[in-house]
Amino acid sequence: MFEGQPKGLYALALANTGERFGYYTMLAVFALFLRENYGLSASMAGTIYSSFLMLVYFFPLFGGMLADKFGFGKMVTTGIMIMFVGYLLLAVPLGGNTLALVVMLAALLLIGFGTGLFKGNLQVMVGNLYDDPLYAKRRDSGFSIFYMAINIGALFAPTMAVKIKEYAETTWGYSSNDAYHFSFAVACASLILSIAIYYVFRATFKHTEGNKKVADKGETVVDEVQLSPAETKQRITALCLVFAVVIFFWMAFHQNGLSLTYFADEFTARSASGVQAMAFDVWNLVLVIFIVYAGFSLFQSKTSSAKGISAAVIVAAVGILIWKYTQITGDVEVKAPIFQQFNPFYVVALTPVSMAIFGMLAAKGKEPSAPRKIAYGMIVAAAAFAILVFFSIGLPVPQTEIGSDGMPVAVHVADVTPNLLIGIYLILTFGELLLSPMGISFVSKVAPPKYKGMMMGGWFVATALGNQLVLFGGLLWGTVPLWACWAVFMGVCLVAAIFMFAMMKRLEKVC
Incomplete structure (x- = not known):
């Protein structure tokens, strides 16, 4: 799985892990913060939330255009600096007045623009590593590893968001609303870590930064493939078709x-016990991940010592889990944001499984093309919402009802088992693994060399449009029966999958 990959992959992946950790820590509590701190309705909070997501994924189009001209490395560094200022503003507790709202919106704009310079261009640099013929066949697996690293950061984010908020309340005496800002401050620290990793290990990927000065200094640069106008048009058309489809996946997925x-907040039980309670401790999930990876190592290692180490890791992890189970007494409190840890957990745990499956299919000449994987991902997402x-x-x-302070308050009306959402995140993650890393890999492979930054930006614009459509979740919430809300997302995923299959021959021509 990790063998034969360029060294620069791991440096870029870790730099992205730090940034994503801060981003998802902030995002885990952001929607609830908007409702509690500013007294916004579900629909208004949803509009701000989805608009922010749209900005985060729309600005990479401009970031890509700038990088095509000035270099990917410069834009990545500039993006981190701008994001830092945005998160710093968001971390300042100003209350819930108009000034606080304006500052918050300005912070979101800075975070969105900074992310636009950073996120897409970092991924183009990852793709550039595989332009070298030595690594070309490992492009899909490389992006799967990169995507897994993103989700390592996201795995710990919900727990950090909840714990740091609770600590600020109980230890430092901050009010519930002001305590949210400590969750946002985590992102500032994570960006410092990201930029440190980037520059410490820069030598392993400097040739991918797209700066013309690099070539002048004699660094190894892979020659760009020259395409005819017709081939360029064909590739851009295929990419635009894929972009049109993934809009609807992100509309559904980012619910x-x-x-x-x-x-999770209004319909799911707020406590768990026994084995179920263990799922809400992120360190238990980490132990499961160790078991999965050690299991693969046990069967794939070529030496007895490596197999012995893998077996020891499995035994130790299982032993710790059993011990932790015996320490559970009574019920464990379950807070709504914590459910967001399951998606990144599944991504990290299942990435080696998906890579092994596709590796076996590839060995038999039966691995689906990237566009076909994307179509299958849409079907899987539709299945999750059907459930x-x-x-x-x-x-x-x-x-909702009006609280004593005159603010609207969501009402907890049911105690559905947490297992439902845990299972839904599992299914959605299967869809994500089929669509997202494969889609990014497809863009990096198919994009005409002169437009790599812009085309990767196009992928994020599609994601941005999908994120803007996330607002339908807030608009539908409380206005239609719950099943009808989910049916909308099920329907759009099915329609997008049908369209994808209809265009499959055209898409597979450029693979």
């Missing part, structure tokens, strides 16, 4: 921070 978080539709039949419409 995890909005309507699925609302569902939600089924289990939501009979549940009441979401409700």
Whole structure:
């Protein structure tokens, strides 16, 4: 899995891990913060939340254009600096007045623009590593590893967001609303870590930064493939078709921070016990990940000593899990944001599984093309929301009431087992693994060399449009039966999958 990859992959992946850790720590509590701190309705909070997500994924288009002209490395560094200022503003507790709202919106704009310079261009640099013929066949697996690293950061984010907020309340005496800002401050620290990793290990990927001065100094630069105008048009058309489809995946998938978080807050049991309770301790999930990776190492290692180490890791991890189970007494409190840890957990745990499956299929000449994997991902996402539709039949419409301070307050109306959301995140993650890393890999492979930055930006623009459409989760929340809300997302995923299959021959021509 990790063999034969360029060294620069790991440096770039770790730099991205730090940035994503801060981003997802902030995002885990952001929708709830908007409702509690400013007294916003579910729909208004959803509009701000989705608009922010849209900005985060729309600005990479401009970031890519700038990088095509000035170099990817310069834009990555500039992006981190701008993001830092944005998170710093967001970390300042100013209350819930108009000034605080304006500062918060300005912070979101800076974070969005900074991310636009950083995120897409870092991924182009990863793709550039595989332009070398020595690594070309490992492009898909490389992006799977890169995507896994992103989710390592996201795995710990919900726990950090909840714990740092609780610590600020109980130890430092901050009010509930002001304590949210400590969750946002975590992002500032994570960006310092990211930029440190980037520059310490820069020598391993400096040739991918796209700066013309690099070539002048004699660094190894892979020659760009020259395409005819017709080939360029064909590739751009294929990419635009894929972009059109993934809009609807992200519209549905990123409900995890909005309507699925609302569902966790208002419809899901707020406590768990026994084995179920262990799932809400992130360190238990880390132990499971160790077991998965050690299991693969046990079967793939070529030496007895490596196999012995792998077996010892498995035995130790299982032993710790058993011991921790015996220490559970009573119920464990379950807070809504913590459910967002399951998606990154599944990504990290299942990446070697998916890579092994596709590796076996590739060895037999039966591995699906990237566009076909994307279409399958849409079907899997539709299946997840179909399950939600089924289990939501009979549940009441979401409700709100006015609190003593005159602010609208969401009402907890049901105690659905947490296992439902845990299972839904598992299915959605299967869809994500089929679509997202494969889509990014497809863009890096197919994009005409002169437009790499812009085309990677196009991928993020599609994601941005999908994120803007996330607002439908907030608009539908409390206005239609719960099952109907999920049915909308199920429907758009199915329609997008049908369209993808209809265009498959055209898409596979450029693979």
